[in-house]
Amino acid sequence: MPPSKFKQVLLISQFELKRGFATRKGLLSVVTFGVVWYFILLYPLRFVADLLVQGKGLQHDSSFLDFIGFGSLQHWPIPEFGVYWQFALLIFPMLSITVAADQTSSDRERGTLRFIVLRSSRDSLFFGRFAGMMAIQILLVGATAISVLVLVLFRDVSLFIPALPDLAVIIVNVTLAVLPFTALMAALSAKVKSARQATLWAILIWTFLAGIISGLAYYLPILDVFQYLIPGNQLSDLAQLSEWRTLQLAYIPLLQSVVLLAFGRWIMARQAL
Amino acid sequence: MTTPIIECRQLTHVYSGKPALADVTITLAAGEPIGLVGPNGAGKTTLLNILSGFLLPTSGTVRLFGYPPSSSELIGKVSALPQDARLDPSFTITEQLAFYARLQGMTKPQATLEASRVLEAVSLAEAAKEKPTALSHGMAKRVAIAQALIGKPDLILLDEPTAGLDPVNVRTIRTIIAEQSSETTFVISSHDLAELDRQCRRILLLEKGVLQSETIGFNEQQTATRFITLQMEDCPAQEVMAILQALEGVVKVTNPQKNEFIVEYNPDLQPSMDQQLMQCLSANHWQYRQLSHGKTLEEKLFFSN
Numbered sequence: 206m207p208p209s210k211f212k213q214v215l216l217i218s219q220f221e222l223k224r225g226f227a228t229r230k231g232l233l234s235v236v237t238f239g240v241v242w243y244f245i246l247l248y249p250l251r252f253v254a255d256l257l258v259q260g261k262g263l264q265h266d267s268s269f270l271d272f273i274g275f276g277s278l279q280h281w282p283i284p285e286f287g288v289y290w291q292f293a294l295l296i297f298p299m300l301s302i303t304v305a306a307d308q309t310s311s312d313r314e315r316g317t318l319r320f321i322v323l324r325s326s327r328d329s330l331f332f333g334r335f336a337g338m339m340a341i342q343i344l345l346v347g348a349t350a351i352s353v354l355v356l357v358l359f360r361d362v363s364l365f366i367p368a369l370p371d372l373a374v375i376i377v378n379v380t381l382a383v384l385p386f387t388a389l390m391a392a393l394s395a396k397v398k399s400a401r402q403a404t405l406w407a408i409l410i411w412t413f414l415a416g417i418i419s420g421l422a423y424y425l426p427i428l429d430v431f432q433y434l435i436p437g438n439q440l441s442d443l444a445q446l447s448e449w450r451t452l453q454l455a456y457i458p459l460l461q462s463v464v465l466l467a468f469g470r471w472i473m474a475r476q477a478l
Numbered sequence: 479m480t481t482p483i484i485e486c487r488q489l490t491h492v493y494s495g496k497p498a499l500a501d502v503t504i505t506l507a508a509g510e511p512i513g514l515v516g517p518n519g520a521g522k523t524t525l526l527n528i529l530s531g532f533l534l535p536t537s538g539t540v541r542l543f544g545y546p547p548s549s550s551e552l553i554g555k556v557s558a559l560p561q562d563a564r565l566d567p568s569f570t571i572t573e574q575l576a577f578y579a580r581l582q583g584m585t586k587p588q589a590t591l592e593a594s595r596v597l598e599a600v601s602l603a604e605a606a607k608e609k610p611t612a613l614s615h616g617m618a619k620r621v622a623i624a625q626a627l628i629g630k631p632d633l634i635l636l637d638e639p640t641a642g643l644d645p646v647n648v649r650t651i652r653t654i655i656a657e658q659s660s661e662t663t664f665v666i667s668s669h670d671l672a673e674l675d676r677q678c679r680r681i682l683l684l685e686k687g688v689l690q691s692e693t694i695g696f697n698e699q700q701t702a703t704r705f706i707t708l709q710m711e712d713c714p715a716q717e718v719m720a721i722l723q724a725l726e727g728v729v730k731v732t733n734p735q736k737n738e739f740i741v742e743y744n745p746d747l748q749p750s751m752d753q754q755l756m757q758c759l760s761a762n763h764w765q766y767r768q769l770s771h772g773k774t775l776e777e778k779l780f781f782s783n
Contacts, residue, residue, distance in 0.1 A: 207553035207583045220577055228568040316563025319532050320574075320625055324553055324581035478532040 213329035214336055217321070221337020226344075234304075235345075242349055245296075250288050251356060257284035258360065280447035283364060286371045287447065289353045293379045294440050297346060301386035302407050304342065307400035308334040308391050309473070314398055318478045331473040335391045335466065339380075342387065346379045371448065378451045382443070385436035385461035392469030395476055411435065436461055481544045483508045483633050483663055484529065489538035491524050491687075498524040500687040502538070506680075508632070511655060511664040513678035515671065515775075521687040522667040523561050526637045529665075530558040542633065554582045557626040561637040564618060565610040571597065571621055572606040575628065582629045596624040601650055616643050623651060630658070636666045640673055652677060675775040703729050705773045706751060708739045711765035721762065725754055740773055 208216070225231045281287030309330070312318045321330055350372055357364050389410070393403040415435050422429040432438050439457040446453065482505045489502040499521045506512060514522050527533040528540055531548030545551045565574050572593045579589035597603050600620040610618060619642055626634050640648045655664050655677055668674055674681065683690040710718065715733050722731045722741055727748025732740045743751045752769060759766055 207550055208581070210550075213581060216577070216580055223573075224568055230568055312566065315566070316560055317566050319530070319558070319560040319563045320565070320578060320622075321581070322531060322548060323557055324578055326548065326550060475534060477527075477534075 207324075210326060210329050213325040214333040217325065217330060217333025218337035218340060221334055222340050225337070225341040238300075238345065242352065245292065246349075246352055246356060250285070250292060250353070253288045254285040254356070257287065281371065282448075283357055283368055283371055285353050285357045285360075286368070286375060289350065290375055290378075290447070290451075291444060293346065293349070293375065294382055294444050297342065297379050297383050298386045298437050298440065300345075301342060301383040302390060302404055303400075305338045305387045305390040306394060306403040306407070308338055308394040310394045310397055310399050310403055313476070313478055316478075322478060327473050328470060331391065331395065331470055332466075335387060335469075338387055338391070339384070342383050343376070343380050346383070347376055350376050350379075374449055374451060378443070378455075381455050381458045382437070382440060385458045385465055388462040388465035388469065389436050392465050392472060395469050395472040411437070433457060434461065434464070436465070480507065482506055482541075483543060484665070485539075485541040485544075486525075486529075487539045489525075489528065489540060490536050491521075491528060491533065492536045493524075497687050499528070499535070499684075502684075502687075502689045504682065504689060506663075506665075508663045510679040511659055511666055511677050513674035513681040513775075514665060514667040514684065515669070515674060515681060516684035516690075519686075520684040522684055523637055524687075525684065526558065526635050526665070526667055527560070529635055530556075530560065532560065554629045555631055556633045556635070557628065557631040558635040559622050559626045559637055559639055563622060565621065565625075567609060567611045570607050570609055571602075571613075574610075575621075575625055578625055579628050584629070592628055596627045597621070599627055599654055600624045601647075616647055619643060620647060620650070623654070627654070627658070631662060633663050633665070636664060636668075638668055639666060640668060640670055648673065671775040681775065702744070703742050704745050704751075704771070706741045706743070706755065707768075707770050707772065707774055708741060708755065708766060709768040710737045710739065711767060713737060713764050718764065721758065722755070725751075725758060727751060727754075737767075 223231075226235060281290065309318060312321075318330065325333070354365075354368055354372055357368050386407075389407055390403055393406050393410075394400070397403050397406060415432075415438075418428065418431045418435065422432065436458070438461075439454045443451060443454050484504065484506040486502050486504045489499055490497065491499040498519075502521075502525065514525065516522050524533065528535050529542065529547060540547055542549075542552055542556050547556075565571065569577075572590070575593035575596060576586075576589040579592040580586065584592055594603065594606065597606055600623055602617060602620050602624065605613060605617060605621070610621070613621065619639070623636070623639060626636065639651050643651065652673070655666070658664075664677075666674060666678065715737075718739060719731045719733055722728060722739065725748070727743045727745075728741055728751075729744055730742040732742075734740060741751070741755065745751070748754060752771070755769065
């Protein structure tokens with residue numbers, strides 16, 4: 206008896222998790238990311254957070270923070286999370302473009318996907334790979350957020366309980382932020398021949414689409430609505446918000462992801478494997 | 479009436495304006511292995527890719543056991559050896575085969591056992607913990623065949639299963655097909671006509687995307703004349719042909735290639751032509767390598783008039 210589509214998606218995503226954390230290549234990537242994150246946490250993140258905690262300079266100059274787009278830093282009750290929020294919104298979407306670039310492309314070129322579609326639907330394959338990639342990123346986001354919590358606890362253990370809601374809201378929001386980027390990479394990966402091509406196309410689409418829509422919207426403001434098609438469009442507005450208010454914009458990445466996944470599924474259904 | 483295992487209606491596939499398959503219509507029932515032959519670019523791989531669900535046809539319909547390719551009803555029922563497909567280099571052979579078995583609905587312990595079974599079937603049990611990059615071309619091919627055997631499917635589509643294999647492994651694959659053909663129908667695409675000659679009772683010939691003949695039966699009982707193919711050691715070809723031609727019942731003798739003769743004869747006039755030929759060879763002190771009834775598949779498909 207063949208498994209249900211949901212079970213197929215689950216099996217495929219579990220296999221992707223194994224690829225992310227239990228293969229030599231996956232472990233190497235995780236260790237590299239861990240080392241880079243360690244230095245980000247230890248120096249820029251802790252340094253800025255310390256300044257905010259001590260009330261020196263930055264916190265009093267709110268107009269400067271607003272000017273550089275870090276206005277929400279002062280609204281987070283735990284400064285470390287405020288700084289992490291700004292870093293995470295920048296780092297994780299960028300990371301997504303590279304980490305999630307090879308959801309199906311190299312396996313399709315190698316012919317490995319053929320072995321899988323003999324035993325599962327193309328939909329299960331597409332959504333299973335996407336779900337696996339999201340699970341990997343959620344674990345990375347979770348791990349980095351917890352590392353920030355540890356940093357907070359080193360400063361003041363009594364902040365543990367108050368920090369938990371901020372921890373949750375950040376994990377949810379950063380996950381939502383990477384969702385459309387991962388969906389975009391799933392769609393591109395279903396079409397192009399390699400991860401590198403997918404990353405290049407993502408950067409080109411992201412840059413040119415934003416440029417073209419902005420240009421056209423300048424002359425015809427009604428076209429401004431198409432800005433919502435661009436993954437990450439809400440990030441600059443999101444960076445200005447703090448705590449649960451950040452979920453006000455959650456509908457944008459969710460809608461973008463639905464559109465991009467539908468497009469990717471359409472490509473996958475027609476693609477020669 | 480039983481549902482045909484493969485049913486194609488006016489199947490056409492076009493690559494960049496060039497037809498790879500043109501209006502192919504076939505209906506195949508379960509049974510003995512079916513050979514799929516044709517020159518390079520004839521459309522064999524395209525046909526198998528469409529049947530396997532890797533490629534969508536430009537037009538026409540395909541049904542396997544009554545369902546379209548890639549239908550969930552076919553999981554575990556239809557399998558394939560895709561040409562040149564390779565396993566994921568990040569995982570061991572067992573991990574991948576067990577994963578495929580799980581996708582077919584097996585539990586974790588069943589999947590591990592099934593992976594071991596199919597690897598043993600292709601004599602590769604020792605490679606279970608290896609990664610695909612550690613395998614030779616021939617071993618990788620056998621692993622790819624092993625994945626096609628997972629769950630003992632009813633229909634297995636094999637694209638060039640023996641290409642690049644040494645004779646010992648060709649024999650292993652032949653044995654697997656022979657052993658499993660009572661419960662599985664194999665469709666085998668190959669350029670190795672001698673191999674197909676041994677394994678298949680039914681042959682599909684594709685040329686330039688067009689199906690030339692749906693089924694070539696090996697049984698020549700219905701025809702008025704029969705054939706014997708005689709492979710000789712070095713011999714005077716003209717003299718051999720002249721003497722064979724003079725034997726009772728012989729209709730025609732041809733010499734398609736060096737030291738090979740095809741004797742067409744009338745079985746009503748000489749029912750024991752093979753014995754008569756042996757006596758003739760012995761009387762003339764000619765050494766022969768092989769004497770076989772019928773024409774070779776190569777002769778039947780490509781050189782028969």
